Amino acid sequence: DTAVSQTPKYLVTQMGNDKSIKCEQNLGHDTMYWYKQDSKKFLKIMFSYNNKELIINETVPNRFSPKSPDKAHLNLHINSLELGDSAVYFCASSPGGRYGYTFGSGTRLTVV
Amino acid sequence: GQNIDQPTEMTATEGAIVQINCTYQTSGFNGLFWYQQHAGEAPTFLSYNVLDGLEEKGRFSSFLSRSKGYSYLLLKELQMKDSASYLCAAPYAGNNRKLIWGLGTSLAVNP
Numbered sequence: 001d002t003a004v005s006q007t008p009k010y011l012v013t014q015m016g017n018d019k020s021i022k023c024e025q026n027l028g029h030d031t032m033y034w035y036k037q038d039s040k041k042f043l044k045i046m047f048s049y050n051n052k053e054l055i056i057n058e059t060v061p062n063r064f065s066p067k068s069p070d071k072a073h074l075n076l077h078i079n080s081l082e083l084g085d086s087a088v089y090f091c092a093s094s095p096g097g098r099y100g101y102t103f104g105s106g107t108r109l110t111v112v
Numbered sequence: 113g114q115n116i117d118q119p120t121e122m123t124a125t126e127g128a129i130v131q132i133n134c135t136y137q138t139s140g141f142n143g144l145f146w147y148q149q150h151a152g153e154a155p156t157f158l159s160y161n162v163l164d165g166l167e168e169k170g171r172f173s174s175f176l177s178r179s180k181g182y183s184y185l186l187l188k189e190l191q192m193k194d195s196a197s198y199l200c201a202a203p204y205a206g207n208n209r210k211l212i213w214g215l216g217t218s219l220a221v222n223p
Contacts, residue, residue, distance in 0.1 A: 031209055041197060043155070043213040056210055090154055096208055100145050100157035 003027050006091045006104035013081055014112055020077045021107045023091030031055075032074040033101065034066060035090040043090075049074055081111045114138045116214035118200050123220045124190055132185045132217045134200035142208055146174050146185045147199040149216065155199055158185070187219075195221045 006023040013019055025032060033056075034046040048056035049068040063079040074091060091104040116136045124130040136144065143162035147155040161167055161176035161183060173186040185198055197216040204210040 041149075041216050043199070043201075045210060048209060050209065094209070098143060098160040098162065100147070100160055101155075101211075102157070103154035105154050 004091055004093055004102050004104040006089075006107055008107060009105060010108050010110075012110045012112065015081055015083060017081050018077070018079045019081060019109070020075055021089055021091075021109075023074045023076075023104055025072055025091075025093040025102070025104075027093055027095075027102060029093035029095045029102070030071060031094045031096060032068065032071070033090075033092040033094070034074065034076050035092060035103075037088045037090060037106075039087070047074075047076075078109075081109075083111050085109060086111045114202075114204060114212055116200050116202060116212055118198075118214040118217045120215065121218045121220070123222060124187075126190055126192060126221055126223050128190050129186065129188050130190060130219065132187070132198050132219065134183045134185070134214060136181050136183070136200070136202045138202045138204065138212070140203075140205050140207075141178060142203045144174075144176055144183045145201040145211065146183075147201065149197045149199060151196070158198075190221050192221050192223065195219060 004025045031050045033048045036044050046060050047066040052068045065077045068074045088106045090106050092101040094101045118134045146158040149155040159174040166175045171188045176183045197218045199216045200214040201211040204212050
């Protein structure tokens, strides 16, 4: 059973397109996240939802819009894709406290 | 400010012991995490320290000194599969829901 699953795993698209990445967790965690990991491997938080409520909204272009229909799902929609958006996007979930995060396998986005 | 520093790269030999250091500056300390990330894969949780001292988990141990803002991950009996990036992370302003991350230490284990 996959704990945190995100789709698609790979996404190659042209500049200016709009794309979505989906994430689902079956761990019963209250909090979900979107992270961006760039080519230098730096993990940067983008958004976090707790029980469908947006609790972290970092300085991210408003072309990025998260949506959480329920606490088990967190999707990321990206409008007008740019070359600089190329990165690996990780979804994660956490029950909080000492238990850390469980990450999805990542979506490697390449904008050409 | 809040930041995390760790060495960029380390090399070790199979069967040896390696120590990966991490220094942090955060306000409202609330624990420190270590994660392992193999190339092309997601980070996986290794350990969490909130009290001073060493916590052992099999071949991996993690140490914390809150007064020094310092932690290390100790890997014993190194195996080739331990070649990975090791990331140190701490809650931002004591908020476990938001972590700040180090850039990771890339460990290469040689035969």
